[in-house]
Amino acid sequence: MDAANRQMAAQYNQFNQSQQMRQKQHEDFLAVMQRGTDMSMNRTGEAMNARSRAADDWCDYSLDQQKRLDPNTGLITKDSSAYNYTWVNETGDRVQTNNINANPNGNGTGNWTLQENVR
Numbered sequence: 001m002d003a004a005n006r007q008m009a010a011q012y013n014q015f016n017q018s019q020q021m022r023q024k025q026h027e028d029f030l031a032v033m034q035r036g037t038d039m040s041m042n043r044t045g046e047a048m049n050a051r052s053r054a055a056d057d058w059c060d061y062s063l064d065q066q067k068r069l070d071p072n073t074g075l076i077t078k079d080s081s082a083y084n085y086t087w088v089n090e091t092g093d094r095v096q097t098n099n100i101n102a103n104p105n106g107n108g109t110g111n112w113t114l115q116e117n118v119r
Contacts, residue, residue, distance in 0.1 A: 057119060068115035076118055087112040 060067065066081035070088050079086050083096035087103070089110035095102075104112045 053119075067118040069118050070115055071113050077115070079115075086115045088115055089113070 059065075060078065060081075064081045065078040066083075066086075067076050068079055068086050069076055072088065072090060077086075077088075077094075079094065079096060084098050085096065085100055085102075087095045087097075089104075089112050091110065093110065095104045095112065
């Protein structure tokens with residue numbers, strides 16, 4: 001009787017260990033699948049963003065627009081691409097010019113900052 005109980009206990013323990021191993025394998029498999037799905041979704045998102053940026057850039061080009069970063073607010077604005085330089089003051093007024101030496105500071109109309117061209 002004791003031998004039969006020991007054998008049943010051993011079989012029970014072996015069954016539980018094999019079930020735990022299968023559960024671990026299943027969890028590892030799901031983790032690999034999830035990682036692959038996440039990587040695929042990220043790549044898809046990056047590709048969509050690249051296509052969207054390209055379309056937006058072509059639209060700006062066809063409309064003679066240039067994206068410029070306003071250093072005062074951190075916002076990107078679109079201005080005429082006919083001008084190389086855009087100055088902006090604290091109230092959002094803009095002055096565009098092709099002459100880098102045409103600095104509007106000192107003419108009494110505010111504190112002007114040169115915007116940075118984006119792409």
